[in-house]
Amino acid sequence: MDARRLLEEFTPGDFYFGTPRRTIHGAGEGATFTDSDAVSLSEAVSAALSDEPGSLAVGVLPFDTAGAPGHVVVPRSVRTAEPVTVETRQPIGAPSVVRAVPEPVRHVEAVTRAVKILSERGLRKVVLARALDLEFDEPVPAQAILHNLVADKAGAYTFAAGLPGDRMLIGATPELLLSRSGGQVVSHPHAGSAPRSADPVTDRENGETLAASKKDHIEHAVLTEAIVETLRPFCRRLEVPREPSLVSTPTMWHLGTRVTGELIDQDVTALRLAAALHPTPAICGTPTDAARELVGELEPFERGYYAGAVGWMDARGDGEWAVSIRCAEVAERSMRLYAGGGIVPASDPKAELDETSAKFQTLLRAMGLDL
Numbered sequence: 055m056d057a058r059r060l061l062e063e064f065t066p067g068d069f070y071f072g073t074p075r076r077t078i079h080g081a082g083e084g085a086t087f088t089d090s091d092a093v094s095l096s097e098a099v100s101a102a103l104s105d106e107p108g109s110l111a112v113g114v115l116p117f118d119t120a121g122a123p124g125h126v127v128v129p130r131s132v133r134t135a136e137p138v139t140v141e142t143r144q145p146i147g148a149p150s151v152v153r154a155v156p157e158p159v160r161h162v163e164a165v166t167r168a169v170k171i172l173s174e175r176g177l178r179k180v181v182l183a184r185a186l187d188l189e190f191d192e193p194v195p196a197q198a199i200l201h202n203l204v205a206d207k208a209g210a211y212t213f214a215a216g217l218p219g220d221r222m223l224i225g226a227t228p229e230l231l232l233s234r235s236g237g238q239v240v241s242h243p244h245a246g247s248a249p250r251s252a253d254p255v256t257d258r259e260n261g262e263t264l265a266a267s268k269k270d271h272i273e274h275a276v277l278t279e280a281i282v283e284t285l286r287p288f289c290r291r292l293e294v295p296r297e298p299s300l301v302s303t304p305t306m307w308h309l310g311t312r313v314t315g316e317l318i319d320q321d322v323t324a325l326r327l328a329a330a331l332h333p334t335p336a337i338c339g340t341p342t343d344a345a346r347e348l349v350g351e352l353e354p355f356e357r358g359y360y361a362g363a364v365g366w367m368d369a370r371g372d373g374e375w376a377v378s379i380r381c382a383e384v385a386e387r388s389m390r391l392y393a394g395g396g397i398v399p400a401s402d403p404k405a406e407l408d409e410t411s412a413k414f415q416t417l418l419r420a421m422g423l424d425l
């Protein structure tokens with residue numbers, strides 16, 4: 055099958071997941087699982103899949119299950135193909151309204167407060183996000199946005215997933231929360247950022263400055279430590295590079311560490327492992343509960359399914375779950391884009407604002423918007 059058909063035939067409400075290894079398209083909701091506890095959600099999905107060998111479950115986990123439940127479905131039809139590449143781009147009309155939530159100056163204030171509170175409460179890191187609300191006169195052209203994200207190779211995992219209430223999540227993330235293939239597990243946490251530049255000299259300098267940044271290495275180490283600590287009890291062997299590597303998307307440089315392991319118990323599924331890892335310090339902070347509380351105090355919105363996870367799992371328990379960042383929640387004629395950044399005691403609030411602006415570019419570029 056021509057993999058491009060999976061992209062062309064996507065309609066809002068379908069599930070689309072493009073990874074470096076495959077493309078998955080799911081349509082029609084069969085069994086649907088909603089649960090505010092990600093671990094019991096994973097168990098219910100496994101039980102349902104084991105009754106239907108060969109079937110696949112797909113879906114999303116929210117950032118905070120107190121705000122929204124995990125939403126996993128067994129689509130009525132699933133097609134898989136190799137990775138899709140497209141060269142063309144599709145035109146997208148401009149929004150009639152663009153509103154930053156909060157105002158950029160308020161985000162700088164929130165980061166300033168966060169830096170102070172980190173030391174007062176003994177936190178090592180918190181991740182603060184802001185949003186851009188776009189309103190359109192016409193229905194949001196979700197298929198065209200997805201097409202352009204694929205054309206841009208905007209992130210290793212390009213996704214669109216239906217959400218409860220006729221909404222959808224759309225984006226392209228570089229970050230793998232967890233994949234499981236037989237006994238092999240992989241997680242590729244990302245933290246530490248710098249913008250790409252159209253000028254090759256500046257671009258290289260930005261990458262080199264990030265690779266040498268002590269503040270970004272601290273931000274990254276907090277994340278990798280948490281991933282390793284969570285995966286260790288599940289794995290007989292865990293390989294963790296000593297130092298993070300410089301990784302990139304068309305819009306961002308990041309520090310990334312590819313962690314690989316071998317499962318002790320093959321009954322532990324991809325979704326169960328993703329649920330154990332989530333929320334990582336890439337999108338929440340450390341310690342987790344105190345960081346989540348601080349996010350609730352300082353951000354003026356619910357994150358919903360931003361900074362959650364999106365992915366699939368099969369009847370064997372294999373699957374891939376990516377961290378749902380560089381994304382937007384889409385309604386009929388509006389979108390909310392999200393971008394966040396890790397705050398540590400050495401963070402500079404103005405630089406953190408700029409970092410979120412750079413992260414919005416993944417979607418803004420795909421939409422042909424220069425904001």
Ligand SMILES: C=C(O[C@H]1C=CC=C(C(=O)O)[C@@H]1O)C(=O)O
Nearest residue numbers: 245246247336379393394395396
């Ligand atoms: C939380 C986001 O990015 C995370 C992933 C990579 C780098 C990050 C950082 O450097 O702060 C964030 O942890 C986001 O894009 O909204």
